[in-house]
Amino acid sequence: MSQTPTTKTKVAIGVITKGRPDMLLVLLTSYAALTCPKGFVFEFFIVENDASPQLDDVIADFRIKTKCDVNYTQEGEPGIPFARNAVMQLAHASGAKYLLFADDDERVPTDWAAELIGVMEEHRLDLVGGPLRIEAKTALQTSRQRAVL
Helix, strand or coil: CCCCCCCCCCEEEEECCCCCCCHHHHHHHHHHHCCCCCCHHHHEEECCCCCCCCCHHHHHHHHHHCCCEEEEEECCCCHHHHHHHHHHHHHHHCCCCCCEECCCCCCCCCCCCHHHHHHHHHHHCCCCCCCCCCCCCCCCHHHHHHHHH
């Protein structure tokens, strides 16, 4: 008796980056800890906005930490729109139903992708955004500093 394979819905998770390997490492560490909802599969698309690769070690480490496919490429044309378009083209070519983005200076909670996907599925949305929480690198000393964050 053979089992029919179940098809999982592909979710592309993208990031563009340039010259911030330490910040990117924080984001990729949070990406590696993401909870993937049942019936979905993640594929990562990392586009470095530079003419030559600078992040081979960071990407190699991320590949070890995640069980998902990781695509890493360069976009030599300087500028955020060109790099974002590269991620979108790669995600589209991969057959992904959804594309999620976070900036290379962020970190996401473990339920970030599941929450976004859940809202899009429940309300049949094409686009959804989430809040961005700024973190202080050091303890906040004044009430004004705390208010700004």
